[in-house]
Structures are given as C-alpha cells and as structure tokens.
Amino acid sequence: MASPQGSRAPLEFGGPLGAAALMLLLPATMFHLLLVVRSGPARLLGPPPYLPGLQVLWSPRMLLLWLTWLGLQAALYLLPARKVAEGQELKDKSRLLYPINGNPIYDFFLGRELNPRVWSFDFKYFCELRPGLIGWVLINLAMLMQEAELRGSPSLAMWLVNGFQLLYVGDALWHEEAVLTTMDITHDGFGFMLAFGDLAWVPFTYSLQAQFLLHHPQPLGLPVASVICLINAVGYYIFRGANSQKNTFRKNPSDPRVADLETIPTATGRQLLVSGWWGMVRHPNYLGDLIMALAWSLPCGVSHLLPYFYLLYFTALLVHREARDEQQCLQKYGLAWHEYCRRVPYRILPYIY
Ligand SMILES: NC(=O)C1=CN([C@@H]2O[C@H](COP(=O)(O)OP(=O)(O)OC[C@H]3O[C@@H](n4cnc5c(N)ncnc54)[C@H](OP(=O)(O)O)[C@@H]3O)[C@@H](O)[C@H]2O)C=CC1
Numbered sequence: 255m256a257s258p259q260g261s262r263a264p265l266e267f268g269g270p271l272g273a274a275a276l277m278l279l280l281p282a283t284m285f286h287l288l289l290v291v292r293s294g295p296a297r298l299l300g301p302p303p304y305l306p307g308l309q310v311l312w313s314p315r316m317l318l319l320w321l322t323w324l325g326l327q328a329a330l331y332l333l334p335a336r337k338v339a340e341g342q343e344l345k346d347k348s349r350l351l352y353p354i355n356g357n358p359i360y361d362f363f364l365g366r367e368l369n370p371r372v373w374s375f376d377f378k379y380f381c382e383l384r385p386g387l388i389g390w391v392l393i394n395l396a397m398l399m400q401e402a403e404l405r406g407s408p409s410l411a412m413w414l415v416n417g418f419q420l421l422y423v424g425d426a427l428w429h430e431e432a433v434l435t436t437m438d439i440t441h442d443g444f445g446f447m448l449a450f451g452d453l454a455w456v457p458f459t460y461s462l463q464a465q466f467l468l469h470h471p472q473p474l475g476l477p478v479a480s481v482i483c484l485i486n487a488v489g490y491y492i493f494r495g496a497n498s499q500k501n502t503f504r505k506n507p508s509d510p511r512v513a514d515l516e517t518i519p520t521a522t523g524r525q526l527l528v529s530g531w532w533g534m535v536r537h538p539n540y541l542g543d544l545i546m547a548l549a550w551s552l553p554c555g556v557s558h559l560l561p562y563f564y565l566l567y568f569t570a571l572l573v574h575r576e577a578r579d580e581q582q583c584l585q586k587y588g589l590a591w592h593e594y595c596r597r598v599p600y601r602i603l604p605y606i607y
C-alpha cells in the first residue's frame with residue numbers, strides 16, 4: 255500500500271536483505287558474546303571457546319522462569335494505579351500507514367502494527383521499558399551478588415557498573431512518559447527488531463560489563479574510579495538536560511524553563527529549538543548517552559575489547575538512528591529543517607560529526 259502522499263516510503267535497514275541479515279546476525283552476535291564473556295581469553299573478535307550442547311541450550315525450567323518474569327511484569331503493568339499518558343498525535347490526526355511492500359521478511363523485522371494492543375495492553379509500550387530494562391539491572395545485580403559469593407565482596411568496578419546502569423534504567427522509568435515521543439512508539443512497528451531488542455538484546459548484551467567483571471575481575475583504584483564517575487556524571491547531565499529541555503518544550507513551549515530559548519517556526523505549527531542543548535548539536539541527548547556508554551566500559555579496564563562492545567554497537571545504533579530521524583524530520587519540517595541544519599551543522603559531536 256502506498257503511503258498517504260502516494261509515493262512508496264523508503265525501505266530502511268537495507269530493505270529485505272538487510273532485515274534478513276540482521277535477524278540472523280543479531281541472535282548469533284548475542285550468543286557469541288555470552289559464550290566469549292565466560293571464556294578465559296574473552297576475545298571479542300575471536301571464535302567462541304566452545305559450542306554448548308542442546309541439553310545446555312534448551313531448558314524448560316528456564317523457559318518457565320522467563321515466562322513467569324514476563325507474566326509478573328505484565329501484571330504490574332496492568333495495575334490500575336499506573337498513570338495514563340496521551341500518545342503523540344500525528345499531523346493529520348490519523349495513524350501512519352505502513353507500506354505493504356509485498357516483502358514478509360522486511361515487515362517481520364520492522365513490524366507493521368504501530369500500536370499492537372489487546373484492550374488497553376500495549377505490547378510495544380510494555381516491552382520498551384519493563385521486562386528488558388528491569389531484567390538488565392536484575393542480571394547486573396545477580397553478577398554483583400555472585401562476585402560477592404566468589405570473592406567475599408563485590409569489586410569497586412562491579413559497584414560502578416551496577417550503579418551507573420541502575421541510574422540509567424531508573425531514569426528511563428522515572429521519565430516513562432518520554433518514551434511516547436520516541437520513534438519506536440511513533441514511527442516503528444512492533445516487529446522482530448523491537449521484540450528481540452527489548453526482550454533479549456537489552457537484558458543480555460547491555461549487562462555484558464557486569465558479566466565480564468564476574469569472570470574477569472579488574473583492579474580499580476579510587477582516583478581512576480573518581481574520574482570514571484565524573485565522566486558518567488557529565489554524560490548523564492547532558493543526556494538528562496537535553497531530553498528534559500526538548501520534552502518540556504514539546505509539552506509547553508511557554509514553560510518558563512524553555513520560553514526564552516530561540517526557535518525556528520515550521521509549517522506544521524511546531525517550532526524547532528535552535529539554542530540551548532539543541533543549538534549545540536542536533537542530537538545532544540545522544541552525545542550524553544554515548545559518554546555514559548564509555549563510562550560503563552572503563553571500569554572493565556583496557557585489557558579486553560569485549561566490554562567496549564556496547565560502546566561500539568551503541569555508536570553505530572545512534573549514528574544510524576540519527577540518520578533515520580533526520581529523514582523523518584526533513585519530511586516533517588522541510589525548509590525549516592534545512593535552516594536548522596544550517597544553523598546547527600553538527601549531528602552528535604560538536605565540530606566533529
Ligand atoms: N540505550 C539505548 O539503547 C538507546 C537509548 N536511546 C536514547 O533515548 C533517548 C531518545 O532518543 P530518540 O528516541 O532517538 O529520539 P529523540 O529524543 O532524540 O527525539 C527525536 C525527535 O525530537 C524532535 N526534535 C529534534 N530536534 C528538535 C529540536 N531542535 N527542537 C525540538 N524538537 C526536536 C523531533 O520530533 P518532533 O519534532 O516530532 O517532536 C525528533 O524526531 C535519547 O537520549 C537516546 O540517547 C535511544 C535509542 C537506544
């Protein structure tokens with residue numbers, strides 16, 4: 255089906271071939287990382303030390319545990335006390351139409367249903383923040399507790415990684431409503447990418463540093479730990495400052511905290527911030543997030559590349575995501591976006607990219 259303008263919407267992620275490759279590569283990458291992190295050499299680019307037998311990989315008990323975890327999260331999600339927030343309204347009051355491009359692989363990967371719901375249970379919104387992110391910090395905690403069992407007490411590096419990532423997840427849950435304006439909720443369908451990303455990729459690869467530290471303890475002195483804490487604090491300050499500034503502005507441009515910021519009018523009636531954080535680069539929030547990603551890897555030392563996998567993957571993800579967002583903003587704002595790009599020429603890293 256053509257999009258409202260009659261033209262075919264551009265295929266993303268390399269179209270069907272890219273989608274098929276990612277659906278094979280991503281689970282294989284996660285599997286490789288989980289095998290290598292437990293090995294002595296822990297070589298990111300080396301072959302996995304061994305391939306476990308089927309009896310190791312398939313456990314009905316683990317499947318039951320995972321389904322119980324999902325069920326618990328679903329029950330908590332349905333609690334009547336939860337706050338209900340308006341989703342982001344689309345331009346023409348209707349919902350985006352997904353191109354029926356006649357290719358099941360691409361649709362399966364990117365998903366076609368924008369708001370997959372059963373009654374009030376929104377599967378995409380539920381998966382985006384709860385089972386995966388909370389599962390992530392639970393795995394981290396399990397690593398910390400296992401290190402305490404093994405070595406008498408958790409290492410300083412393990413405390414740092416747990417603390418930094420607990421702050422990140424707690425922040426995401428505290429600002430849960432902000433997820434409603436992300437492209438995952440407003441633009442992407444709920445397909446393999448988000449289902450696998452939310453439920454497997456986040457808990458099992460985002461906890462890689464904690465898993466690495468359990469199997470490869472790293473000495474960390476207080477002076478270096480203090481510098482790493484400062485790096486994470488700077489990253490979080492930029493991340494939170496930029497996200498809050500934009501979300502406050504989007505909710506109420508007259509809010510005293512953003513009313514004095516310079517803006518560019520657009521034909522949609524919405525304005526673009528062109529000073530403050532969003533006058534520094536076009537995605538300051540990504541910059542803060544990447545600085546935190548560096549701070550999460552540094553406690554693992556520099557002897558192995560493996561703990562820096564998240565930083566490498568995340569850089570690629572945000573560079574790609576930024577390009578996708580640029581395309582969407584160009585479609586939304588046209589000349590106003592060109593003007594914004596002229597005045598704010600850098601995307602993520604000031605004077606570099
Ligand atoms: N840890 C992880 O795996 C991931 C973390 N993230 C983090 O999630 C957060 C959200 O990122 P993301 O969902 O990509 O989207 P963003 O929060 O960056 O929002 C992008 C949208 O913001 C609006 N916008 C852009 N520029 C301006 C401007 N100058 N003035 C006003 N509005 C503007 C546009 O939407 P509109 O104009 O329609 O409002 C644009 O589509 C980020 O901090 C990111 O780092 C993201 C992906 C993965």
Ligand SMILES: CC(C)CCC[C@@H](C)[C@H]1CC=C2C3=C(CC[C@@]21C)[C@@]1(C)CC[C@H](O)C[C@@H]1CC3
Pocket residue numbers: 280382383422425426433436438447448450451452455456
């Ligand atoms: C290569 C992967 C399989 C592609 C999947 C990417 C997903 C894991 C991410 C896409 C956007 C995400 C966001 C977050 C977590 C990761 C995913 C789902 C946050 C919830 C992280 C916390 C932030 O405060 C908000 C983010 C929104 C986007």
